[in-house]
Amino acid sequence: MPENKGLVLVVEDEPHIAELQRRYLAREGFGVHVEADGDGALTAVRRMRPVAIVLDIALPGMDGMEVCRRLREDGDWTPVVFVTARDEVTDRILGLELGADDYLTKPFSPHELVARVKSLLRRAAGPERETVRRVGRLALDTGRRTLRVDDCPVELTTTEFNLLAELMRHPGQVFSRDQLLARVWGYVGYRDTRMIDVYVSQLRAKLGDASPIRTVRGVGYGVADTGR
Incomplete structure (x- = not known):
């Protein structure tokens, strides 16, 4: 088993997509917790302190953009990868302006999702020496x-x-x-x-x-x- 690389929160209301994301992230050594709506996502972030969040935009009730906005307003800068079924430039720009760190447009390869999360965490870690x-x-x-x-x-x-x-x-x-x-x-x-x-x-x-x-x-x- 690969060493644990931290917990990733997956927020996705389509169970088969959530399971696919969970399986591929787990193979790479991440712990994975899944939520299906925005309210559950906010509660999970505050309770579990994940290392990254894979956040679908189109969620029932509170959508992913509102989740991200509330996190940033609370001073929570956990890295966020937005997932969207819409390829509209305005949606992507709005997501980035709200504080997302990256985004993927459905359909996408689960391998690409894993690569994006790993790259984001490497960037977040930064250099070891203080400068x-x-x-x-x-x-x-x-x-x-x-x-x-x-x-x-x-x-x-x-x-x-x-x-x-x-x-x-x-x-x-x-x-x-x-x-x-x-x-x-x-x-x-x-x-x-x-x-x-x-x-x-x-x-x-x-x-x-x-x-x-x-x-x-x-x-x-x-x-x-x-x-x-």
Whole structure:
């Protein structure tokens, strides 16, 4: 048996899909708990403290987006992978804006789900050695995974943190969206690069006028080389 890698909460109201997700995640050494609705999901998160949540959007009663919104409002930044049967760009963008870390569109391979969860947890773990990176008014601690702006803490999702950390590691360098997807998410040749724009927008909103992220039209994004 593989070593236990922590508990994953699967929130899915279709039993056969939930069982398929449970089986494949369990094979990889994850403990798995399944809930079929939003209320049960919130209770399970608070009681069990999972390492990640696989969250269907279309749930009876409280939908997955509302579950995610409430978790983030409560200061719970457990990594969330949204699962949706809808391939609408607006749905995906809204999910990311609510604080989701990744998403999958049905139908998808259970192998891909497992790979996404494992990749997300690797990114959430971050580097073992504690390193503080400073750019302008930002101090990013990659060991403790905290961000301070003018010595005030700013809460980031796992993916927001990893994107900002990657940009701050290379001040003055500009990355294309494809490069950022490969470096931060591990996706190569991914067809939808607009998720980068959503996360950059989210970071800018949280950082306000302290944001060092700049846009180079026709190229991509970088961080101004303003370290002190």
